[in-house]
Amino acid sequence: MKLFEYEAKRLLKEYGISIPRGDTASNPTKVEAIAEAIGGPVVLKAQILVSGRGKAGGIRFADDAGEARKTASALLGLTIKGCVVTSLLVEEKLDIAEQFYASITVDRQAKQYIVLASTKGGVDIEEVARTSPDSIARHWVDTASGFGTSDALAMLSRFDMNKDVANKLAIMLTTLYQVVMECDAELVELNPLVRTTSGEFIAADSRMIIDDNAIFRHAEFKDRSLQRVDDTANEAKARKQNLSYVDLDGDIGIVGNGAGLVMATIDLVQTMGGQPGNFLDLGGIGNIEVSKKGIMLVMTKPEIKVVMVNVLGGITRCDIVAEAVVQALNESSLKKPVVVRLMGTNEEEGARILEQAGIISYRDMEEAVAQVVKIQG
């Protein structure tokens, strides 16, 4: 789950990391009031969950409250990289002496957390990695021993920086590690981390991603995880029902058991000339209710013209799936043709249940997909 910049900053502040003075606003009047209170030049930052926001025009400066109001009117309602700007973070413009980069993320290859620090902040870190790899310091954390100030200072020792700067950066890095461990973050990034002309370290921008699998042990994120602007309406509905669903652009509904099998079904539909309209993994199908709800969710999506149900019932019982399909068809307000592929435990019984309801089932995945594409076409 991606946090908005303002959410990440509020959280970091609780850990003692300095953030710029400011607040969020969703209308120009409030923007003006915040700028007035700050007094002096401000920065207006669109609160959207895409990277490269600055280059796309989502970050603007204003010299005073009046200009801030005008700029806010122009910025609010804009669509940037597919996201509508509904909220702005209004902050004091910092007097920058130096810009750093600091982050901790998960290195899937090393199966460890990796701490990154760079003396070249304020630009895309991947760009820095390409153009000046020497300006990035890396440290892989052994969680058995943790990540302390001495580890942080050791990784910073490659940079030619004075002791005071190094010490402050080290504290910043160890604080980020504490945030990662306590919040189950898979990414926390400060870019830039600014040293002001008065020598203070301030997180000018921050990104945070919380591990979706860890939401259950963080009461503070539970409600937030059900309100995600990057979810489509169907995805939000599915999330509430604990279904693993993703919208796609096509008109063939895809339902199956197992993420890999569903992805493979989607790819096969496309290879055979169809356009998949969604991804829905029912997982290990244990009961009719969950499967029925999932199938109905797909069937009632207006763009969907035909639904493909692909179940390889290793352990899953095919008769339960068949029953779910029949019930979904009976109860759904919008009815669409369904093609079912059933293989595995109780497949004959499943096929019989479907046949009685006038639904054809196949044993072979390619045959079933060919049929779906034919119906749609």
Added chain:
Amino acid sequence: MRSIINQDTRVVVQGITGSEGKFHASLMLQYGTKVVAGVTPGKGGQEVEGVPVYDTVAEAVTNDGANTSIIFVPAAFAGKALLEAIEADIKTIVAITDGIPQKDPIECLARAKQKDDVIIVGPNCPGVIDPRINVKVGIMPGRIFAPGSIGIVSRSGTLTYEIAWYITQAGMGQTTCVGIGGDAIVGLDFIKLLEMFRNDAETEAVVLIGEIGGNAEELAAQYIKETNYPKPVAAYIAGRLAPPGKRMGHAGAIVMGNAGTAESKIKAYTEAGVLVAEKPGDTVNLLKELLGR
């Protein structure tokens, strides 16, 4: 492969009193696996499927010689269960549980490093099966597999069954199939398993079933190329149509920006001489081609 599971594999089922643990303990026993004990804290003293239940893994090791564990414990407690198995000197730990926060396996793997020869499979995986000796430590349906000469490594469950079934029908069969798991952080990976299959005389060819997200496939390709891998390798990649930034069911199946795309993986494999199947069913044709059958 015999270092993961073998004829001496003695399994303790962690979470045996739960419905899944109980169900699969029974299926593993039916298949021929020596399931010797179960563990559920607070439920020691019972019997499930004819095997004794203990409060701790250590008791199963001491009393019944358990050397392998399979974990069905719910996500909230699975990390702790994994750590307990490591501390009890279990040698092969298969974590079936889906939805474990990734911090937990990261911490467990760091702990496992301090011990000798601990193998962790998963989490979020179907487990391991060796049809040559009728041993499975997992949830895969045994009848889909047959003894043979193909090694399979996969990030997915049901997709493995799909492809294994084609291989079985073609009369090739399998030596060992390992589901390494769909999470971002898993124990055994493609490279470690390629190393094991390299030394497994009966394995004639290897199938790698991958998907979008991360760079495990790219690293496997690099390994195959750099070590001049001696056995033919075929692959399948799921998720070519996945939109960036969306989790496709598996926690690890996510394209971030341009990283982790199917294109990148297919390109890496092709450059390493690995044949990539366009459809799951084509994998078996590629194997026939590679083995000249």
